[in-house]
Amino acid sequence: MKTPIIIGNWKMNETVSETIRLLTELKGLISGKQEVEVVVAPPFCSLYSAEIAAQGTTIKIAAQNMHFEESGAYTGEVSPPMLIDVGCKYVILGHSERRQYFKEDDVLINKKVKAALENQLSAVLCIGETKEDRQTEKTFEVIETQLREGLRGINDSDAENLVVAYEPVWAIGTGETATPDIAEEVHAFIAEKLETIFRKDVAQTIRITYGGSVKPDNIKDLMAQAHIDGALVGGASLNAETFAKIVSYKD
Ligand code: PEP
Numbered sequence: 001m002k003t004p005i006i007i008g009n010w011k012m013n014e015t016v017s018e019t020i021r022l023l024t025e026l027k028g029l030i031s032g033k034q035e036v037e038v039v040v041a042p043p044f045c046s047l048y049s050a051e052i053a054a055q056g057t058t059i060k061i062a063a064q065n066m067h068f069e070e071s072g073a074y075t076g077e078v079s080p081p082m083l084i085d086v087g088c089k090y091v092i093l094g095h096s097e098r099r100q101y102f103k104e105d106d107v108l109i110n111k112k113v114k115a116a117l118e119n120q121l122s123a124v125l126c127i128g129e130t131k132e133d134r135q136t137e138k139t140f141e142v143i144e145t146q147l148r149e150g151l152r153g154i155n156d157s158d159a160e161n162l163v164v165a166y167e168p169v170w171a172i173g174t175g176e177t178a179t180p181d182i183a184e185e186v187h188a189f190i191a192e193k194l195e196t197i198f199r200k201d202v203a204q205t206i207r208i209t210y211g212g213s214v215k216p217d218n219i220k221d222l223m224a225q226a227h228i229d230g231a232l233v234g235g236a237s238l239n240a241e242t243f244a245k246i247v248s249y250k251d
Helices: 016-030 044-054 080-085 096-101 106-118 131-135 139-150 180-197 219-223 240-247
Strands: 005-009 037-041 060-063 090-093 122-127 162-166 207-211 230-233
Touching: 005 090, 005 162, 005 207, 005 240, 016 037, 016 044, 016 240, 037 090, 044 060, 080 106, 090 106, 106 122, 106 139, 122 139, 131 139, 139 180, 162 180, 180 207, 180 219, 219 230, 230 240
Parallel strands: 005 037, 005 230, 037 060, 060 090, 090 122, 122 162, 162 207, 207 230
Antiparallel strands: none
16 A cells, blocks of 8 residues: 655745745644655755754655766756755656756656665656647657656666656646546556566555646545555645645545
């Protein structure tokens, strides 16, 4: 049985003081909820204060990106050991905004996924088709390529620290959510492909999350789908009450 996981991607929002305020409020609202793994991903400069603010709770901290090298002359970059050092347990990799605005491709994302797993950081590999891909019936081809290339060279023993986040690009920040049926169709496809990449019993432990305009009023129907194991939440994770309602979808 997989533990559901809800990840809040704060993107480029929340200063240190805002991070402490948001997490303090969130803690009060979700304390004692053990049945769902809760992760928040603040910007780099707020990670350490987020870790301190989350102490004594089960909330875990994620970074939104990282470099694949451990150290060196890479101005402006942050390494896996640095993320571990500030208390991160997860790192989101290959988000569509990284692919679109920072030209990250599958080869680079694969290096980052490998580096995360080698450093005992759990990797959340984001994959998803654009509106054009969907309109031209390329969804499954795009998803399979991003999945296979992103996971190239990852072995069964590392897969336990992997989460795959399906995020249709056309649903991110648009208010347009994939219907539970549309999301489930792609999640089932990803689950099937994972079984061809990893040993079957290993593949079946990998959580596949949905992301794209997740809100308190659609989370329950999404989570009711057989292959949806969690959610990656952007905009709605910036309000403690709204995010707490999403986390409490079982209540
Ligand atoms: C995201 O950024 O990963 C995301 C899913 O954003 P939103 O929930 O705002 O669509």
